[in-house]
Amino acid sequence: MVGSNKTKEQRFPALKKLQFSIAEFEKLEAEYKEAEEELKKSNEFNFNLIEQSPHPIVVAQPDNTIVRVNPAFEQLTGYCPSEAIGRKPPYPWWAAKARGLRELKRNRRLALERRGCKVESKRKKKNGEIFWIELTPTAIIVDGEPKYYMSLWTDITDHKRLEREILEISDWEQWRIGQALHDGLSQALAGISYISNILEQKLSAKSLPEASDATQITTLVNQTLLETRPLAKGLQPNELKEEGLVTALEELAANTKQTFNISCKYQSSRTIRFNNDSIATHLYLIAKEAVNNAIRHGKPQNILISLDTGHGMTTLTVKDDGIGISGVPSSNQGRGLHIMKYRAKMIHALLSIKQGTNGGTIVTCSLPNKRISIIKAREIHGIKERASN
Numbered sequence: 001m002v003g004s005n006k007t008k009e010q011r012f013p014a015l016k017k018l019q020f021s022i023a024e025f026e027k028l029e030a031e032y033k034e035a036e037e038e039l040k041k042s043n044e045f046n047f048n049l050i051e052q053s054p055h056p057i058v059v060a061q062p063d064n065t066i067v068r069v070n071p072a073f074e075q076l077t078g079y080c081p082s083e084a085i086g087r088k089p090p091y092p093w094w095a096a097k098a099r100g101l102r103e104l105k106r107n108r109r110l111a112l113e114r115r116g117c118k119v120e121s122k123r124k125k126k127n128g129e130i131f132w133i134e135l136t137p138t139a140i141i142v143d144g145e146p147k148y149y150m151s152l153w154t155d156i157t158d159h160k161r162l163e164r165e166i167l168e169i170s171d172w173e174q175w176r177i178g179q180a181l182h183d184g185l186s187q188a189l190a191g192i193s194y195i196s197n198i199l200e201q202k203l204s205a206k207s208l209p210e211a212s213d214a215t216q217i218t219t220l221v222n223q224t225l226l227e228t229r230p231l232a233k234g235l236q237p238n239e240l241k242e243e244g245l246v247t248a249l250e251e252l253a254a255n256t257k258q259t260f261n262i263s264c265k266y267q268s269s270r271t272i273r274f275n276n277d278s279i280a281t282h283l284y285l286i287a288k289e290a291v292n293n294a295i296r297h298g299k300p301q302n303i304l305i306s307l308d309t310g311h312g313m314t315t316l317t318v319k320d321d322g323i324g325i326s327g328v329p330s331s332n333q334g335r336g337l338h339i340m341k342y343r344a345k346m347i348h349a350l351l352s353i354k355q356g357t358n359g360g361t362i363v364t365c366s367l368p369n370k371r372i373s374i375i376k377a378r379e380i381h382g383i384k385e386r387a388s389n
Contacts, residue, residue, distance in 0.1 A: 056133075056153040062146055064089050064104065076155060078126030095122040095130055111137035111149055120156065120345070131157040163342060171285075181228055189225040193218055227259065245272065245280040246307065249287060253305050256291055264291070264303040272307060272314060282343045283307075283316050283365060286351070289343075290318035290363040293336045298322025298361055313366045321360040325353065340365075 050057050056073035060066050069084045077093050084091075094100030103121055110117045118134050125131060133153040140148040196218040203211035249266045256264040274280040287305055294300050300322035307316050337353060340363070344351035349367035356362050 058151045060149050093123050095124045107137040111139035132160045193221040248284050266305045268307045279347045282347050286340050294320040315366040318363045324355045325361050
C-alpha cells in the first residue's frame, strides 16, 4: 500500500503538534513548580527574618493599617499581634497622639526618600510605661509604588537614661567647680589682696622700695579675682532660678567681652519667663556652649546673643563673624555640638547650626511659645529695654 511505511507523526500531523504541546506544558509546569518552591523558600526566609529578629518590627499598608508585628514587638510593648494587626492611627503605643501623627508623616517621607535615616521617638507600653526607640523607616516598593511600610525599632531607653545621667553629672561637677571657685579660690584671693595691701601700706610708711612690688602683687591679685568671679558665676547655671534667663544671658555676654576682649552683645525686645526652670537652664547652657565653640574654633571678633519670639516660637540665636563651621568638626567641637543637640531634645526644641551668609556661624534653638510665658520688657522694667549696647 502506498505510504504504508509512514510514521504516525507523518500520517497524523495533529498528533505531533499535540505531543509537542504536552512536552512544552510539562516543561512550563516544572518551571512553575520550581519558581513556586523558590517563592515558598523566600517567603519562609522573610517570615523567619522578621519573626526571629531581636528588634521589634511593624509592617503597615499605605493607609497605615498594621498588617504584621513580630514577637519582639509584643515583648517590648506588651501588645500581642491580635491587638496590633488591623489597627489604624492613632496607635495605642504612641506616647502622644498629635506628636505621633507628625512623626508618622515624617517617617513615611523618610522611607520614600530611601536614605536609611534613623529617628528617635517616644513610645508607651501597654502598662503605661514610657520608653524610647530609635526607628528605621523603610518603604517596600512593588512595581514602582509603595506596597508596605516597615519600621524597625531599637530600644534606646537605657541609652537615653545614661546620656541624661552623664549630662546631669557633668552639670553637677560644673556647678561644684564654680562653687569651689567662688567660695574657695575667690575668698583666698580676696584674703591675699587684703594682706598684700596691708604690706604695701607698711612698706610705704617706711619708704622702702619694695612697696612698689607689693603694689604690683595687689594689682595682679585683684585682676585675677575679677577674672575668677565671672568664671565661677558662669559655671553655676542654677542661679537662673533667682535671676532669670535674660539676666544670665546679659552676664554671659558681658563676661565673654571682658574675658576674651571681643565684642559680645545680648539683645531682645521682650523678657521671657519660663514655666519650667530646667528649660531656661538648658537654653542658657546651649547659649554658653555656642559662645565657647565660637571662641575656641571660630576665632570671631563679634558675637551676638538674642532671644526673641515670633510665629508661635521662641528662638535663642548665637551668631558670630568667625571662620565658620567646617565640614568635619573636630572631636572637641563635635562633642560640644552633640551636647547642644541633646539639651535641645530634652526640652523638645529644634536646634539648627549653619554657616552665615557672610561667613561665621549661626546657632538657633527654637521651641513653642506654649511652653513659656512671654511679657514685654517694658511691662516689667518700666522704660528699660532689654537691648544691650
